[in-house]
Amino acid sequence: MHKGYAIELANVVKRFGEVAAVDHVTLQIHDGEFFSLLGPSGCGKTTTLRMIAGFEYPSGGELMIHGRPMATVPPHHRPVNTVFQSYALFPHMTVAQNVAFGLKMKRVPRAELGARVQAALDMVRLAGFAERYPRQMSGGQQQRVALARALVNQPEVLLLDEPLGALDQKLRKEMQLELKSLQHRVGITFIFVTHDQEEALTMSDRIAVMNQGKVLQVGTPTEIYERPTCKFVADFIGETNFIEGKVVEQSDEYATIQTPDGLQLRGYTPRPVNLGEAATLSLRPEKARLVLPSHARPDDAFTMPVHVEMITYIGSDTRITVRLNEGRTLDVWEQNTLSTLDRNAYWQPGEAAVLVCPPANALVLTE
């Protein structure tokens, strides 16, 4: 196996009774990477993290940390530290004692210990809080104590289990950026578990999207969002419109599907498709445009005559629901680039329009 990986999972399986919580997961996580495990609850992301931490042993497969087999090494002998979802701070210890715990367990000399605890608290901007107890601190502060307590041990890999889940929206955004910049400064590999796709996109170098114990796709945020390789990923990350059909034409990396109503729609194929195969066109609402019927040009990849049905103004965007002649509705988002109070400058309900989309903006996916 490759020595350059911080974490390597090869066909890792974890069964609880009959259920495979993690089903043949293979992952390579680079040194210094901010790597996210993203998926809905019960997808196996937390179990995967817990196996890396050592709280669960795999039922099968190989797990390596910097090339060393780890599958059955107990957690207290692993070079990783965890930030728990509930923080799991020791309530009977002060902040300083919490942070010092890992060093104490490793019998770090007292003089060095004090300095390292102080440095860790400085790093998370809690220098003045050393003598407080966790219960005297806010959720965001406890979160930072948990970070300091883990990072003070200089782990090879830091594991974060939905650490921002309990914070309110504003604090969450702040902590996202803070975590990201912290990771840059310390240069440690972060493995971040989350069910929040926006959070994963914001923070990660790479993301593994999981569902039902399997890794569906691994890629950069851009790849995951712009080139999802399956319907689940397209649906789970961001918003999208799905249109079902059959592949009627296929060339290079593009394919055309035909809907039951005879509409022909062309899009990019992240994975090869076969003629005649059932396929789905995924069209993100911000990637399509609405134009007046007279403005449609034949060189657009596809055009769909539609009627504007509902218009929702949300500040930065206007979200327009349009109805196809056959009855199905699609969402299209337009950025409000014009600053005007005159809503007549925009679409009106009932208006006829044409939805246009260049082929690179739509994806043809099979499952």
Added chain:
Amino acid sequence: MALSSFEREQQRREQRRLMALLAPGMFWLLVFFLLPLLVILVYSFLTNGPRGNLVWQPTLQNYVDLFTQASYVNAYVRSLWISVLTTLFALLLGYPLALFIVKQPPRARLVLLILVLIPFWTNFLVRIYAWQIILANNGLINTTLGTLGLPTLFLLNTEGATLLGLVYGELPFMVLPIYAALDRFDFTLMEAGADLGASKWRAFWHIMLPMTMPGVAAGAVLVFIPTVGQFVVSELLGGAKVDYIGNLIQRLFLRSNPPNWPLGSAMSTVMMVVLLGFILLYFRSTTEEDR
């Protein structure tokens, strides 16, 4: 901040309601608990008559006897010592048992908790007699040993038997408070400990034990205090060979001829003062935890 007249009226009503709720219990404790205690305290300063009758002549002689006669002092020391041992063994057996129960799935927990409590459905005295049957020279253990061709053991009427009976009787009182503390304990903290490099044993020592200390302390108090004054177990299983403070008090009140209530009262008073000291220590430690 100044309270409005409405708020003050509300407070007064609230106080009256609390007093009404408190009154019956207060009355009960006053008449049936505090008053007898006062009687004992008064008796302890009186003189015993030649036929065991009370002579209303104040004296400190009872207390002087108590602290100067070796047999009395020894009884105190012995009682405290066997109570320490009982508490220790109950803790060493009770903590793992409570931990084992907490770790079970909910249904099994309930069953195990009921099993811990089942002995309470039978009278304590009966259960101690049962131990006699088990430990006796021709009892269960020795008959079994005999049929196996092994040498028999002298078990009943030893201090070991007393200790066994005490630990047996007091174990539930240790298990239950520790169970309650462990039930509230967040076991994620043990994972956090392991994650930070603590072996199972060190995580227990630095995290689980300190956090469940209130349960341990409560259990220790519940076991220690009744054990200091007990007389039944040492009488029935220990063969009344050595005197514990409870045996002495019982004898002075009920068995000696003539009885000596003043001395018995003095012994009770001293025992209560000692125990009160332990309880204060306990409260001190728990309130410090809460701070």
